[in-house]
Amino acid sequence: MTTVLVAEDEPLMRERLLEMLAAAWPEARVVLAAENGNDAWDGFLEHEPQVAFLDIRMPGLSGLEVAQRIGKLAHVVFVTAYDQYAVDAFDAGAVDYLLKPVQADRLDKAVARIRDKLHAAVPHPPADLGDLLSHLKTALPGLRPERTRWLKASVGRQIRVIDVDEVLFFQSDTKYTRVVLRDYEALVRTPLKDLLGGLDRERFWQIHRGTVVNATAIAAAERIDAERMQVLLRGCDEKLTVSRTFAHLFRD
Structure with a gap:
């Protein structure tokens, strides 16, 4: 059974994504549905899921910062409300993403790709997100946190x-x-x-x-x-x- 973490700060969107994920991937087990990036990262360390669905803009750590910490430890799917500019960056990085509001057919495709990676004769390792995350953190507004002094x-x-x-x-x-x-x-x-x-x-x-x-x-x-x-x-x-x-x- 594949273990999954979901991080989304909007309650209605989070519940909708969980319901859609249960329908698209019934054999997956959601180990945590986090309301912010801090809980998402803390929960990732506790549960060590194989897949993480991360909203990009969340209180505390952003989805990009959580993904940076996850690195190659899990497959990441970004959930985003950003425009085509961000989508082009995701495509160039060969990273799965879901646009809000999440559509069932798009989720089905993302799940199918992840399952193929996990269950291939030689499982595919999670993607290297380094270059993509560096680009997106500078390109997308409002995601650079203030440093504690x-x-x-x-x-x-x-x-x-x-x-x-x-x-x-x-x-x-x-x-x-x-x-x-x-x-x-x-x-x-x-x-x-x-x-x-x-x-x-x-x-x-x-x-x-x-x-x-x-x-x-x-x-x-x-x-x-x-x-x-x-x-x-x-x-x-x-x-x-x-x-x-x-x-x-x-x-x-």
Whole structure:
């Protein structure tokens, strides 16, 4: 049974897409129907679906940013309300897309293509979306998020103003996010998945569903065994576990 993630922020559109998908692909199992990009990415890490249907414009992470993080880990189908300019870009990138409002015959074709890729004698790997995503992120308006520069956090009786670049790593801690610096640490109420969109992805690397590390603080990555790795940090004795999804960041 193929596992599928659907991310669409408009409730009626989301329900319609789920109903149409159930009719077009009854043997597929939807593991998550996300209302925003942050939940979509967090849910992807939890469920590791084989296929993701992503609305391009969503609160939090955009569909393009979620797709960039997914990379080659799953087949992606974009759901878009954009005009022919965007459609031409999708066609050039050989990527499946659905125009809103989604039509049943168009969904049938997209599903058929994905099933062929998944069930071929030699299964087709997910497409490399790098060039397409770079082009679309600059070409489509309103999809470039504002970067977080400062965080405010309670430390004892003080409210600290934290320069994000000085953070060694962020880590999920129940309802809070643990923010660790060289000299102290703090808790912020914003969940890690909601902080992700404002962090510079080139500088802050997600290495686990619950951990994002400042790449400039990484001293080394070491193998624990054949399957597991951990990161060693400068200025901190903690060792951070690297999940299988992110092990590729440290391969030769």
